[in-house]
Amino acid sequence: MVLSGIWRKNENQRDPLPPNLVVSHDKSVSPQSVQELCASVGWSRREPELIVKALQNSLAVVSIWSNDEMIGFARATGDMVFNATIWDMVVRPDFQRLGVGRLVMHELLKELDEYQIPLVTLYADPGTDGFYKRFGFLCDPSGVRGMFREKQEY
């Protein structure tokens, strides 16, 4: 899908989106493109075959492309009924603050809303909660806390 100007007008963005962006909801995007995009923001390297498997097992995958390069990405896991969780929201540094992140979230939430999933959650890095609040996300509602268990050895 190539974007029209309507998105820009409706969303009242301060800066216009870069021209000729392409939005994809395809889970079969190139794992190398995901890898390069994640590397551009300093995330640790993930094996292409694991990326392919994770994307296939995701509920929704959104990528934004400019001149055949992936510049924005996010995905969601979930049960397709009661809940979904957003992961790996990333925008290439040279395309940040241009509305690409908002476009990624808009497209991802649109797809999750088609499934009528009542609860969408995410884990926000420090300083990013203001961005997600624009989309109706609340921090720790009713005192519910996000908790993590990480194992480095895998």
Add this chain to the structure above:
Amino acid sequence: MVLSGIWRKNENQRDPLPPNLVVSHDKSVSPQSVQELCASVGWSRREPELIVKALQNSLAVVSIWSNDEMIGFARATGDMVFNATIWDMVVRPDFQRLGVGRLVMHELLKELDEYQIPLVTLYADPGTDGFYKRFGFLCDPSGVRGMFREKQEY
């Protein structure tokens, strides 16, 4: 699987587990049993056909049975590669504080560890984080915050 006394000894529990508990990792458990268990702790009613779909789309489902009644439950969603999220951890009130919740978590994490999933997350209700800390979970590590968007109309 019927539990032996070994679990009790190894876990150093103050109270012994109720006798003759049965552990199931079957995603095809009766949705009515899940419904009744959730009702016993006051959770809002979910349609059986939606429960069936959500269980099938979950990565792992654990239920604990006593005399053919479900007394403990939890499940996890995820991509089977990089992350999993635990949902709907519940123990029937008359079986709480007997080690059933620990058994549910032990069984669920054991299954997720078989997939070698490096990141397991959950959202802890107020006052329950101490329970999850025993399993290695941390609140808001590095300032990462859990965020929620709920839509009531679905």
